[in-house]
Amino acid sequence: xxxxxxxxxLSLALAAMWLLLNRSLSPGHLFLAVLxxxxxxxxxxxxxxxxxxxxxxxxxxxxxxxVGGDVxxxxxxxxxxxxxxxxxxPRARFLVVPLELRDPFALAALACITTVVPGTVWAExxxxxxxxxxxxxxxxxxxxxxxxxxxxxxxPLKEIFEP
Numbered sequence: 578x579x580x581x582x583x584x585x586x587l588s589l590a591l592a593a594m595w596l597l598l599n600r601s602l603s604p605g606h607l608f609l610a611v612l613x614x615x616x617x618x619x620x621x622x623x624x625x626x627x628x629x630x631x632x633x634x635x636x637x638x639x640x641x642x643x644v645g646g647d648v649x650x651x652x653x654x655x656x657x658x659x660x661x662x663x664x665x666x667p668r669a670r671f672l673v674v675p676l677e678l679r680d681p682f683a684l685a686a687l688a689c690i691t692t693v694v695p696g697t698v699w700a701e702x703x704x705x706x707x708x709x710x711x712x713x714x715x716x717x718x719x720x721x722x723x724x725x726x727x728x729x730x731x732x733p734l735k736e737i738f739e740p
Contacts, residue, residue, distance in 0.1 A: 583622040588614040626681070633737050640733040647694050647729070655695045658715045667715035671700060674709045674723050678731055683738035690730050 582588060592614030599606050631637060658667045678684055684706065691699040696714035703709075716722045 581619070582615065583625075584618040587618045590614075591617055631737055636733050636736050640730075640737070643729060643733075644690050644693065651695045651697075655714055658696075669712065669714050670716065670719075672711050672713055672716070672719055672723060674711055674726055676707055676709050676731065677727075678735055678739070679706060680738040683734040686734055686738075687730060 592610040595610040595613050596602065596606060676684075678687060684702070687709075688699045691697050691711065698712040699709065700712050701710040711726075713722060
């Protein structure tokens with residue numbers, strides 16, 4: 578079954594999207610929706626990466642809650658920094674964070690976390706994946722930020738993806 582229909586939910590979503598975009602339930606569009614829904618996932622199946630393995634779902638839940646809280650706190654800090662920029666210019670800079678993570682799924686999750694938290698931008702990952710260059714909006718202590726970043730995000734991801 579997996580060989581002929583590698584991703585049933587994706588097939589269903591593609592077929593539904595085809596029908597919604599064309600605003601028609603004619604037999605021709607139904608046939609094309611089924612064809613697109615079946616053919617696209619089947620052709621793209623070799624390009625999909627292997628599924629990642631999550632070892633500690635409890636740690637994952639704590640990480641999601643932590644990131645949610647950090648998004649709110651950081652958004653308020655960035656808003657304050659923007660509003661008070663005339664009094665005190667933000668201390669924006671690039672920081673290099675040494676990484677212990679090597680798992681591609683963990684690095685992708687770290688990239689998503691970094692991007693979603695206001696005030697931080699994932700700028701570059703070294704070729705050997707040992708260092709990450711981040712741009713931070715307003716940070717005073719480089720070493721404090723790096724240690725906090727590694728403790729709050731990298732360590733749980735390492736525990737989840739690299740047990």
